[in-house]
Amino acid sequence: MSSKKLTTTAGAPVPSNQKSLTAGDRGPVLLQDYQLLEKLAHQNRERIPERVVHAKGWGAFGTLTITNDISKYTCAKIFSEVGKKTEMLARFSTVAGEMGAADAERDVRGFALKFYTEEGNWDLVGNNTPVFFIKDGYKFPDFIRTQKRHPRTNLRSATAMWDFWSSVPESLHQVTILMSDRGLPKSPMHMNGYGSHTFSFWNNEGERYWVKFHFKTQQGHEFLTNEEAKKVVGETRESYQEQLFGSIEEGKFPKWKLMVQIMPEEDATKTPYNPFDLTRVWPHADYPLIEVGEMELNKNPDNYFQYIENAAFSPSNVVPGISWSPDKVLQSRIFSYADAHRYRLGTHYEALPANTPKTEVNHYHKDGSMRFFDNNSGNPDAYYEPNSFGGPVEVPEAKEPPMKISGDIQRYEDQDEVGDFKQPGDLFRMFNDEQKARLFSNIAEAMEGVPSEIVERQLKHFDAADPAYGAGVRKALGL
Numbered sequence: 001m002s003s004k005k006l007t008t009t010a011g012a013p014v015p016s017n018q019k020s021l022t023a024g025d026r027g028p029v030l031l032q033d034y035q036l037l038e039k040l041a042h043q044n045r046e047r048i049p050e051r052v053v054h055a056k057g058w059g060a061f062g063t064l065t066i067t068n069d070i071s072k073y074t075c076a077k078i079f080s081e082v083g084k085k086t087e088m089l090a091r092f093s094t095v096a097g098e099m100g101a102a103d104a105e106r107d108v109r110g111f112a113l114k115f116y117t118e119e120g121n122w123d124l125v126g127n128n129t130p131v132f133f134i135k136d137g138y139k140f141p142d143f144i145r146t147q148k149r150h151p152r153t154n155l156r157s158a159t160a161m162w163d164f165w166s167s168v169p170e171s172l173h174q175v176t177i178l179m180s181d182r183g184l185p186k187s188p189m190h191m192n193g194y195g196s197h198t199f200s201f202w203n204n205e206g207e208r209y210w211v212k213f214h215f216k217t218q219q220g221h222e223f224l225t226n227e228e229a230k231k232v233v234g235e236t237r238e239s240y241q242e243q244l245f246g247s248i249e250e251g252k253f254p255k256w257k258l259m260v261q262i263m264p265e266e267d268a269t270k271t272p273y274n275p276f277d278l279t280r281v282w283p284h285a286d287y288p289l290i291e292v293g294e295m296e297l298n299k300n301p302d303n304y305f306q307y308i309e310n311a312a313f314s315p316s317n318v319v320p321g322i323s324w325s326p327d328k329v330l331q332s333r334i335f336s337y338a339d340a341h342r343y344r345l346g347t348h349y350e351a352l353p354a355n356t357p358k359t360e361v362n363h364y365h366k367d368g369s370m371r372f373f374d375n376n377s378g379n380p381d382a383y384y385e386p387n388s389f390g391g392p393v394e395v396p397e398a399k400e401p402p403m404k405i406s407g408d409i410q411r412y413e414d415q416d417e418v419g420d421f422k423q424p425g426d427l428f429r430m431f432n433d434e435q436k437a438r439l440f441s442n443i444a445e446a447m448e449g450v451p452s453e454i455v456e457r458q459l460k461h462f463d464a465a466d467p468a469y470g471a472g473v474r475k476a477l478g479l
C-alpha cells in the first residue's frame with residue numbers, strides 16, 4: 001500500500017531527519033521544532049469533557065423500516081408509507097458510570113436514537129425503561145449527584161441513593177424496575193427501548209394525538225444476576241461493546257419492533273393517571289401497542305469518537321408531525337440536552353458528521369467557534385432576517401395545530417388518582433416467585449451499609465406498593 005506524505009497541520013512536508021550522526025552532531029531539540037510542539041499540544045487536547053450522565057456508551061448505525069401505516073395519526077414523512085426506510089444512529093449507555101466504567105453494572109440504560117429523515121433529524125432520547133425516577137426536572141441534578149461519587153470518599157454512596165429515593169416516593173416505580181431483572185441486561189441487544197415521555201403526533205387534518213414509543217427487542221430479554229455480572233466484569237469490563245460491535249461485524253444484525261401507544265387528545269383529562277407524568281405508564285389494556293416498524297442495527301461506525309462520542313441526541317430535534325407534550329421533565333430536557341452539547345462539543349455541534357442531517361440545512365447562526373461550514377453564511381449579503389437578498393425564509397409546509405394547555409403554572413406535580421404506589425405494585429405482582437426473590441436480594445445487596453432510618457423510610461414505600469414487597473425485602477435484609 002502506498003503511504004501518504006506526512007505534512008504539518010499547515011500542509012508543509014515534514015523534513016526527513018534520517019542521517020547518521022556523529023557524536024559531535026548530537027545537539028538538543030529546540031522550541032522551533034514545531035512538529036514536536038504540535039504533536040504534544042494535540043495530545044493534550046485529545047479528550048473532550050465526558051457526558052455528565054450517560055458517559056459510557058456503545059453505538060451503531062442502522063435502518064428503520066416501516067411495516068404498518070400510521071399516517072392517520074401523523075404527517076411525519078418517516079412514517080408515510082409501508083416499506084419506507086430511514087437511516088439512523090443508536091447509542092446505548094449506562095447512566096451513572098464514567099467513560100471507563102464497566103458495562104455490566106446494574107443501572108438504567110440509555111436508548112438514544114437519531115433518525116436522519118428527509119425532513120431533518122428526529123431524535124428519540126429514551127431509556128430501556130418506560131418511566132423515570134422523577135417527575136420534576138428540578139430534581140434531576142440532585143438525583144444524578146446521588147448516583148455519582150461522594151465528595152469526600154470519591155466512592156459511589158448507597159446511603160445517598162437510598163436517602164434520595166426514600167425521600168422521593170415517585171421514584172419507586174423506576175427503582176423497582178432497576179432492582180428487577182431488567183436492571184442488568186446481558187447486552188444492549190437484549191433490552192427494550194422506550195421514548196419514556198409522552199410525545200405527540202399531529203396530522204394534516206390538524207388533529208393531535210398523545211403518543212408513547214416502545215422498541216421491543218427481537219433478541220429476547222436476557223439479563224445477568226449480580227453474581228453473573230461480577231464474573232463478567234472480572235473477565236471483561238467491555239462486555240456490551242464487544243457484543244454489539246462483534247455481533248454487527250459478524251453480520252448478526254440486532255432488531256427491535258417499533259410500537260406506539262396512541263391516546264386521543266381529549267383523553268388526557270380523563271385517565272386516572274396523569275398521562276404526562278414520567279413516573280407513570282399507560283396500561284396496555286387502555287392503550288394497546290400498535291405496530292409501526294422494525295429497527296435494525298447493521299453498520300459499525302468506522303471511528304468511535306467521530307460518530308459515537310460526537311453524537312449529540314436531543315429531544316428538541318423533532319420533525320413536522322411529531323411534537324412534545326406538557327410532560328414537565330420533557331420540557332426540561334428540551335433545554336438541557338441541547339445545552340449540554342453546546343458545552344461538551346461546542347456551539348455548532350450540529351455540524352459534526354454524526355449530527356448533520358441528510359437534508360439541506362439553512363439558518364442564520366453565524367460566527368463563533370466551529371462555524372466552519374457553509375462558508376459561514378452561504379449567501380454573504382443575507383446575514384440577518386428578514387432580508388431582500390435571497391436568504392432562507394420560513395415556509396410552513398404543514399402547520400402544527402396549537403397545543404391546548406390548561407391549569408396552574410407550577411413545577412411540582414399534584415398527585416393523580418393512582419398515586420405513586422399503584423403502578424409499582426402492579427409491576428411487582430406481575431413477577432413470578434423467582435423474579436420476586438431476585439428483586440428482594442438485589443435490593444438487600446444494594447442497601448448494604450445504609451443507615452437504618454433510611455432503610456425504614458424506604459420499606460414503607462415497598463409496603464405501600466404491596467405488603468408482600470415490603471415483607472420480602474425485610475426478610476432479605478434479615479429484619
Ligand code: NDP
Nearest residue numbers: 130177180181182192216281282283284285423424426427
Ligand atoms: P401488561 O401486562 O399489559 O404489560 C406488562 C409489561 O411489563 C409488558 O410490556 C412487559 O414487557 C413488561 N415487563 C415484564 N417484566 C418486566 C420487568 N421485569 N421489568 C419491567 N417491565 C417488565 O400490563 P400494564 O400495561 O398494565 O402494566 C403493568 C406494569 O407493567 C406497569 O405498572 C409497569 O410497571 C410495567 N410495564 C408497563 C408498560 C406499559 O407501557 N404499559 C411497559 C413496560 C412495563 P415485555 O412484553 O416487553 O416483556
